[in-house]
Amino acid sequence: MFNDFKVLDEDRPVYIQVKEYLKRMMIKGTLQGNQKLPSTRELGLLLGVSRNTIIAAYAGLEEEGFVYTLQGKGSYVAAVSFSSAASVPSWQTDWSSRINGYARQAVELDRMKRGIRADKKTISFTSIAPDEQLFELDLVRRAFLDRMAIEGNVLLNYGYAKGYRPLIELLMRYMEHKGVDMQGKDMLITSGFTEGLDIVMSALGRKNGGTVLCENPSHHTAIKNFKLNGFEITGIPMEHDGINLEELKQALSERSYDCAYFIPSYHNPTGIVTSPEKRIALMKLMAEYQVPVIEDGFNEELRYSGSHALPLIATAGQGNGVIYIGSFSKVLFPGLRVGWVLADKELISYLESIKRARNIHTSTLDQSVLFQYLHNGHLEKYLKKARSEYKRKYEWTKQCCEKYVPFARLSGDGGLHLFLEFEAGFDTHRLLESCSSQGVIFTPGDMFFTDGGGLNTMRIGFSRVSEEDIGTGLRIIGETAFKQLRG
Ligand SMILES: Cc1ncc(COP(=O)(O)O)c(C=O)c1O
DSSP states (O other): OOOSOOOOOTTSOHHHHHHHHHHHHHHHTSSOTTOBOOOHHHHHHHHTSOHHHHHHHHHHHHHTTSEEEETTTEEEEOOOOOTHHHHSOOOOOOHHHHSOHHHHHHHHTOHHHHSOOOOTTSEEOOOOSOOGGGOOHHHHHHHHHHHHHHHHHHHTSOOOTTOOHHHHHHHHHHHHTTTOOOTTEEEEEESHHHHHHHHHHHHSOOTTSSEEEEEESOOHHHHHHHHHTTOEEEEEEEETTEEOHHHHHHHHHHSOOSEEEEOOSSOTTTOOOOOHHHHHHHHHHHHHHTOOEEEEOTTTTOOOSSOOOOOHHHHTTTOOOEEEEEEOTTTSOGGGOOEEEEEEHHHHHHHHHHHHHHHSSSOHHHHHHHHHHHHTTHHHHHHHHHHHHHHHHHHHHHHHHHHHOOOSEEEOSSTTEEEEEOSTTOOHHHHHHHHHTTTEEOEEGGGGOSSSOOTTEEEEEOTTSOHHHHHHHHHHHHHHHHHHHHO
16 A cells, blocks of 8 residues: 555645545545554655655645544544445436437537547648737736736636626727727627627527528638527628629528628638628618628738728617627637627627626636736737738738649638639549648638538638748649649
């Protein structure tokens, strides 16, 4: 006994590791109730640790009720019953027969779970996450320490469902500077865009049985969310400057919709920015047909050149039909999981109650670090750096695609990805299979389509790939595609 103790983690206090070691022996029954434990000196020698370490471990175990001390006699294992396994029959549940349709569908739609696992040497164009090498850790650390020094105690307690007040105020001003008329509007902080969309979709009534209009292709997570929330999806094809208005009008005239979802800037996956003219025409149609709009403000900040078009919510003026969902996930730190919903005050009040019922609130610590980082004015400086870095990679990726890859159409006005379409009949899954065996992977585009189309498309995310790898990877993709086109 006691000959298998090892300090497993040099950074963790040794007395805690001893305490856990003894606890495991009690739970397993190696140490029995009322059994006398070795003296602190004796056990210290047996385990090769100091006597003080054992004293602290025994004190901890006593505090938790695992050990009792008899004056002048020593420490004993408390007669706690760990033998529940013996008194309760060990029963097995067939969980697959107990889970519901929602869970089953979530697995079916979970592409990430079934995605290709890339090893370190693989050149992967699958990610559109920001490049973590660009993160200014010192400034984030500073923001965290500043906020903790000011109100650490408050931050670690429960916060408000609506969100951390200073962040809401800052983001309201931020949105106002994008041209949004804030009258009659309010904000809810969510755990990223994804939770914001989920809360909105769960709140919307289904006069028409659950129908949503969106661009085709569209953000895969949003499509998944619509399906999981029971909505039927009508996808409208994209053109070089945004959604096809003729087809949109046709769809609107054929049936009514509960809502529409649009990504006007650096659309995922096509990278297209909807032109200012199209934004106005689109909003006129939505107003005419009275369809509430969910605007995904994704990547709006990643403007490389030219002037930015107004967000849809800004074009709506005092109208309350647009629900804007924002996130800094692609611009700043997706790990912070902070997003926001800006919409009509009354609607936000409903969403706030749903948020509270679901998870009380988004981590105040995350919100406060983001607040302080923005408050300290770091976003502007960071954006300057990130834009120039991503712009260089964007141009290089585009150049390599044009040089090596036999695509029929390329789209992407900026952001962190490009979208390629091959001639009809070309199969990018087959291309992926062949490329992955050569150490290069990308995202086949069909997962972004609402109607099973897009088999001849692919998304190339370049943000986390080095320039050298971008060149090598696209050359391999291009050569392989040429072979498959010829064969
Ligand atoms: C279209 C779109 N919107 C929003 C997001 C951000 O989602 P989240 O804030 O949940 O990370 C993404 C991330 O990939 C996206 O592609």
